[in-house]
Structures are given as structure tokens and as C-alpha cells.
Amino acid sequence: MKSIAIIGASGYTGAQITSLIYADANLTIQGLYVSENSLDKGKPLSELYPVYSHISSCLSPLSTEAKELIVDQADAVVLATDHNVSLHLAAWFYEQGLAVFDLSGAYRFADKAQYPKWYGFEHDYPDVLSNAVYGLAEWNSAEIADSKMIAVPGCYPTASLTALKPLAPLLTSTLPVINAVSGVTGAGRKAQLQTSFCEVSLTPYGVLGHRHQPEIATQLGQEVIFTPHLGNFKRGILATITVQLAPGTTESDIAKAYSFYDNAPLVTVKHDQFPKVDDVVNTPNCHLGWKFDPKTGYLVVASVIDNLMKGAASQAHQCIKIHFKY
Numbered sequence: 001m002k003s004i005a006i007i008g009a010s011g012y013t014g015a016q017i018t019s020l021i022y023a024d025a026n027l028t029i030q031g032l033y034v035s036e037n038s039l040d041k042g043k044p045l046s047e048l049y050p051v052y053s054h055i056s057s058c059l060s061p062l063s064t065e066a067k068e069l070i071v072d073q074a075d076a077v078v079l080a081t082d083h084n085v086s087l088h089l090a091a092w093f094y095e096q097g098l099a100v101f102d103l104s105g106a107y108r109f110a111d112k113a114q115y116p117k118w119y120g121f122e123h124d125y126p127d128v129l130s131n132a133v134y135g136l137a138e139w140n141s142a143e144i145a146d147s148k149m150i151a152v153p154g155c156y157p158t159a160s161l162t163a164l165k166p167l168a169p170l171l172t173s174t175l176p177v178i179n180a181v182s183g184v185t186g187a188g189r190k191a192q193l194q195t196s197f198c199e200v201s202l203t204p205y206g207v208l209g210h211r212h213q214p215e216i217a218t219q220l221g222q223e224v225i226f227t228p229h230l231g232n233f234k235r236g237i238l239a240t241i242t243v244q245l246a247p248g249t250t251e252s253d254i255a256k257a258y259s260f261y262d263n264a265p266l267v268t269v270k271h272d273q274f275p276k277v278d279d280v281v282n283t284p285n286c287h288l289g290w291k292f293d294p295k296t297g298y299l300v301v302a303s304v305i306d307n308l309m310k311g312a313a314s315q316a317h318q319c320i321k322i323h324f325k326y
């Protein structure tokens, strides 16, 4: 039985992973934490999320004493916190010897020069960063098993990379074009004008400048054009990707590339049948559907995930299972 502390447990991804860890007989919850001055400290999680009425744990402030208790009692921490909060907490808990599963982007780039540009901070922990592995579960299980510093991928990168990585040997120099739509939970629980009910209307954002573009490009080994959109629904991501494949590529080459997922129970691949967001909402699954035009050499592949599940919490849970080998 492994004991897990969940920091940022009142947020959307934190509450989601709390429910997954609670239901996992191999894991126990050491504690649920929010910031020291949080308005929610002391409240039961179920007061914020009545859907979790079966979970009686309360939200504790992450004080210095609480951090020491976590080090004494827990085997791992899940950080469901903002990038600049995770940056410091991850390094501290890692240096105390705990396994760290960080849902933020603070440890996803190996190259420290990327952080000022995309995250607005200098990375102060190069030694910890050098041990971080990218937790794309279907692809990096050996690294996830070996390292105690796991950077769980972003939601859009998970949807995009799951679709594109099998195709990497078939790509040309023409950049893959990724158009993706996310539900509003992707922006987190905190109140913001642009995600309030009356303001949300399908629109692109972060055009040619979203931090997930270099995350996808780094992990794919090829530049991409990535355009995220905010949709007026709560959960889920649809990424529709258009990609040119090498001359001479056939449908059977593509089917062979996607057979990578034959032994991956959470990834379903269909030819000429396209998935819907609702097919995967509240599940840990990724569904892919593709169609190829041999005349032009272009493939369209659609990928759907639940941003809070495969895009964050359930992928972190996959990483925990891989790391603790059960």
C-alpha cells in the first residue's frame, strides 16, 4: 500500500485524482492540501464537490508542519498546482526522497532555457529537472518506472501526441496542423472573466504562441502548427490533426503504425470512423479515428480525451501504477 499526498486537491484536476486514488485499493490518501491561506482550508472536499460525498477527507493548509508530516508519512506527492507553485514544491519533495507526480508544466521541458519564454520563470532546479521524465504513459513506461520525478503531460499534448507519435517515421517536412477544442475545465476552477458562463463562445486562442506547441514539438521531434480553441462545454478535448505523409505511404503502413496501441487498453484506434468527445468524458480513454487520401498523401486523424482524466488525473494515476509496479 502506497501513501499519496495530494496538493491542490480542491482544484479540478486535484479533486479528480483524489477520487481515483480513493478508489484504488493499492493506494491510501495521506492528506488533501490547499495553500496556507486558502479560503477552502478546513472544508471537507465533499462540500466543494458533492459528487464526492463518499470521500470524508478535509482540505488542510500546506504549512511547514504539514510538509514535514507528508515527508514522514507519504511515499509520493501529486502536485495539482499551478506551474510556478509546482516548480518549488516538486523540487523540495523530490529532494526529501518522495516520488513526485506533477500535473503542471514546470518539469516538462528538459531544456531549462524554455521556461522563461513559455512559463515566465527561470528554472531554479536544474538537478531535479535533469531527473524529470515526461509521463506520456503509453510511450515512456520504462522511464516512469525508474524516475521519482514525473512531469505529467499537458492535456492538448496528450491528445495530440497520442495521435501523432506512431506516425513519426512517416512524416514529411510539411508541418502537422493540429486544431483542438477544449472544454472550460481546462482553464481550472479559479474565477476568470474569459471562462465565465456568458463569455464563453467557441474561439481560437493562443494562436501561434501557446506553450503546448513547443511541448508537442519537443516530444514529437518535429515542429507543428497548434491552434487551441475554447468550446462551450465542461470537459473533453477534440484534436483534429491534418498531416502529410511520406510519398508512397499506404493505408496498411498507417494501420501498422497505429498497431503500436494493440496492447494499450486505454487507446482505441478506428479507421474511417471518428470519435466524439462524449465517448470519453469521465473515462481514462483516448479514442482515435483516421482517414487517408492516397492521392494527396494527407491523413486526417481525430483524437478525443477527457482533459481532466487522460489529460491530467488518470494519466497521473497511470504513471503512479507504472512507477509503483502494480
Ligand SMILES: NC(=O)C1=CN([C@@H]2O[C@H](COP(=O)(O)OP(=O)(O)OC[C@H]3O[C@@H](n4cnc5c(N)ncnc54)[C@H](OP(=O)(O)O)[C@@H]3O)[C@@H](O)[C@H]2O)C=CC1
Residues within 6 Å of the ligand: 007, 008, 009, 010, 011, 012, 013, 014, 033, 034, 035, 036, 037, 038, 039, 040, 062, 079, 080, 081, 082, 083, 085, 103, 104, 105, 153, 154, 155, 185, 186, 187, 188, 189, 190, 307, 308, 311, 312
Ligand atoms: N485543468 C486541466 O484540464 C489541466 C490542468 N493541468 C495542470 O494541472 C495543474 C492544476 O490545474 P487545475 O486543477 O485546473 O487548477 P485549479 O485552479 O482548478 O486548482 C489549483 C489548486 O491548487 C491550489 N493551490 C494554489 N496555490 C497553492 C499553493 N501555494 N500550495 C498548495 N496548493 C495551492 C488551489 O487551492 P487554493 O488556491 O484554495 O489554495 C487549488 O486546489 C495546473 O498546473 C494545470 O496547468 C494539466 C492538464 C490539464
Ligand SMILES: CC(=O)N[C@@H](CCC(=O)OP(=O)(O)O)C(=O)O
Residues within 6 Å of the ligand: 103, 104, 105, 153, 154, 155, 156, 182, 183, 184, 185, 186, 187, 188, 228, 230
Ligand atoms: C482551456 C484551457 O485554458 N486550457 C489550458 C490548458 C490546460 C493544461 O493542459 O494545462 P497545462 O497548463 O498543465 O499544460 C490552457 O490553454 O492553458
